[in-house]
Structures are given as structure tokens and as C-alpha cells.
Amino acid sequence: MSGENALEKTNRINVLYDFYGPLLTDKQQTFLKCYFHDDYTLGEIAADFRISRQAVYEHLKRAEQVLEDYEAKLGLAARHEKFHAGIELLETQIAGLPVEWRKPLTETAAMLRGAE
Template sequence: RLLDLYFLDDLSLGEIGDRLHITRQAVFDGLRRSVRQLERIETSLGLAQVRQRSDRRRRRIHTRLNTLELAVRRLRGRVAPGVLNRITRAVVAMRRAIE
């Protein structure tokens, strides 16, 4: 309510206090607490968005690693086994790194 009166209705602290029958200081304190709470919520939501982007990237990497593993399997018999083993170990290491 305080935020609406102050930011949307463009009332002064004194006008809000008169309407709500509270002191100007109480209005100021309430606005300050409300703004801080909104900032905390925004910070939390921002972190959630970062997490979502990270999860999407991780899923794309998993998909690409799966594709790479299939391609490596198709190379069996055409490439030296030692080379395939090194590639397979590298793919496994990449998969572990993103988990």
C-alpha cells in the first residue's frame, strides 16, 4: 500500500501519513523496508535466472557429448583403438566437469 501511494499515486510522505493516520517517519521507515524487501526478491530472482541459463547450457553440452560419443562409436574399426580410448576418456572427463 505504501509503495502504491508513494510511487504510483505520487504522494509525499506527509500526504501518505495523513491518509493512513501514521507519522511521516513511519511512512519513511515502511517505504525503506518495502524497497529493501523488493531488492532482496529481485536479487533472488536474478540468481534463479542465472541458474536456469546454466542448466540450459549444461543440457546442450550433454546433448553434444552424446552426439560425439555416437560418432566415436561409428569410428570403431576405422581408427586405432588407442585413439578411440583417448577420445572416450576425454568425453567422460568433460561430462564429469559439467556435473
């Protein structure tokens, strides 16, 4: 996997973990944190938990699949992304309005940003 694809995958897993991490087993949470948050290698995780690299790899793949399954069913990450894209568009459109119209709309956009 190239560097850019690895970064995209890491970002995706981290976003999904933020939404669905508590639904994973303790072991899945720990391995994902070690690998994606703390940047441990498979070998380092394997040594820490006294299991094979292959076992770590399989735990990670299973956890990633569980996160993707939750997202496919619930769509919280996609909804979150769409919501923020909409607010950014709204703020861009507000900036193009006459100054006297901006304040109440800017306050509404700020309220929406704080709603999550």
C-alpha cells in the first residue's frame, strides 16, 4: 500500500473508531489503538501481547471489518461528513452576502457547528 493510501486508510479507521469504537471488544479496541493511534508495528503488538504477528493482523482485519459493517448499517461517519460539508458551504455562501445580513446567519451556522 502506498503512503497516501495508507494515510487515507488510517484516517478512515480513526474516524470510524471515533464513532463505533465502544462497540468493539476490548481486544479489538486495544489493537486498533496500538496500530492506528500509537503507530505500533504488528511485531511490536505481537511481542507486547505474546501472540503471533499473524494473530495481530487477523484481529486488526476483523476489527476493521466490524467498523466498516457498522458504518454500512448506520452511516454515522458519512452523515457527519455530509453535515460538516453543508455547514462549510453555508458559511461560504454567507460570506458572499451583504454585511448586514451576515450576523444572524453566521450565528445560526455557529449554533449548527456546536450541535454535534
